[in-house]
Amino acid sequence: NGPNAWDGYLAAITADALVRAQKSGAIEEIKPAQEKPAFYN
Numbered sequence: 001n002g003p004n005a006w007d008g009y010l011a012a013i014t015a016d017a018l019v020r021a022q023k024s025g026a027i028e029e030i031k032p033a034q035e036k037p038a039f040y041n
Contacts, residue, residue, distance in 0.1 A: 004040055005040075006036055006037070006040040009032070010030075010032065013030055013031070013032060014030055017029065017030045
């Protein structure tokens, strides 16, 4: 199967962490708001 909404969500929060890292100069944690829902397994 191809990409789904969960993959898009992870890409978005990864991009947010990238912007934070560029501003802070530090490694930023990528933390999803919740565990991956079983629906996407």
